[in-house]
Amino acid sequence: MPVDAIDFHCHIVPGADHGCKNSEVFQRQWKMIQDANISGVVATPHFYPHGDSVASFLKRRAQGVEKMKPHLSEASPLLYLGAEVLVCPNLQNLPDIERLCIEGTNCILLEMPFCAWTSADLESVRAIRDCGLVPLMAHVDRYVASDVLKLASLGVAMQVNATALASLFRRKNPYDFLKSGCVSAIGSDLHGVETYRKFLKAAQNPAVETADISAKSRILLSDATPLTL
Ligand SMILES: [Fe+2]
Numbered sequence: 001m002p003v004d005a006i007d008f009h010c011h012i013v014p015g016a017d018h019g020c021k022n023s024e025v026f027q028r029q030w031k032m033i034q035d036a037n038i039s040g041v042v043a044t045p046h047f048y049p050h051g052d053s054v055a056s057f058l059k060r061r062a063q064g065v066e067k068m069k070p071h072l073s074e075a076s077p078l079l080y081l082g083a084e085v086l087v088c089p090n091l092q093n094l095p096d097i098e099r100l101c102i103e104g105t106n107c108i109l110l111e112m113p114f115c116a117w118t119s120a121d122l123e124s125v126r127a128i129r130d131c132g133l134v135p136l137m138a139h140v141d142r143y144v145a146s147d148v149l150k151l152a153s154l155g156v157a158m159q160v161n162a163t164a165l166a167s168l169f170r171r172k173n174p175y176d177f178l179k180s181g182c183v184s185a186i187g188s189d190l191h192g193v194e195t196y197r198k199f200l201k202a203a204q205n206p207a208v209e210t211a212d213i214s215a216k217s218r219i220l221l222s223d224a225t226p227l228t229l
Helices: 023-036 054-071 119-130 145-152 162-166 172-180 197-203 206-210 213-220
Strands: 003-010 038-043 078-081 084-086 107-111 134-137 157-161 183-187
Touching: 003 023, 003 157, 003 183, 003 197, 003 213, 023 038, 023 054, 023 197, 038 197, 054 078, 107 119, 119 134, 119 145, 145 157, 145 172, 157 162, 157 172, 162 172, 162 183, 162 197, 172 183, 172 206, 183 197, 183 213, 206 213
Parallel strands: 003 038, 038 078, 084 107, 107 134, 134 157, 157 183
Antiparallel strands: none
16 A cells, blocks of 8 residues: 655656766665655756756756656656756746646746845746746745745745654754645655655654645646656
């Protein structure tokens, strides 16, 4: 019986970003994901708008997917293709930005900048939302609560990383975010062959179950088209 959980944030496409450098790494990652017996996983290679184009990103991702296919099977968890898009001013004007959504959906995983956010960054998120896409904000547990409140005021969906929930030392924010109802997804943010056990532990965390994350994640993926072999 699969664990009713979807990993919404995972770097497993070989050669598509620094999270998975080749097929060998992917095979080890996929073994861990299969062993976790979860219902689905969204592959989200990094997309950096200043150093890439949507066309070249999609080409690189497609080449990586071809390397993945021989190792997938009908019994594998459902695999969805997306991106983790770094927010910058005017991101909403990036040509073909909608093609970075999880395939079949209008849901786009957005990562806020590493440095202090500007009003222009937040305006980009608002504009992307207003043009009909559904922003899902990556790993909000990484940011201070006052900044996350700014995102919450935009009414966007949020994703929490498993590491923040699986920690022995409970950090307050992720639990507050879950209680507030704004979190719709959890993710492993898997890079390389670091352990996958934390994702499974987070998926079975009572706070995640109480917040009904699985149901919210399924809604985000209701029109999604998983990869077919
Ligand atoms: Fe990531």
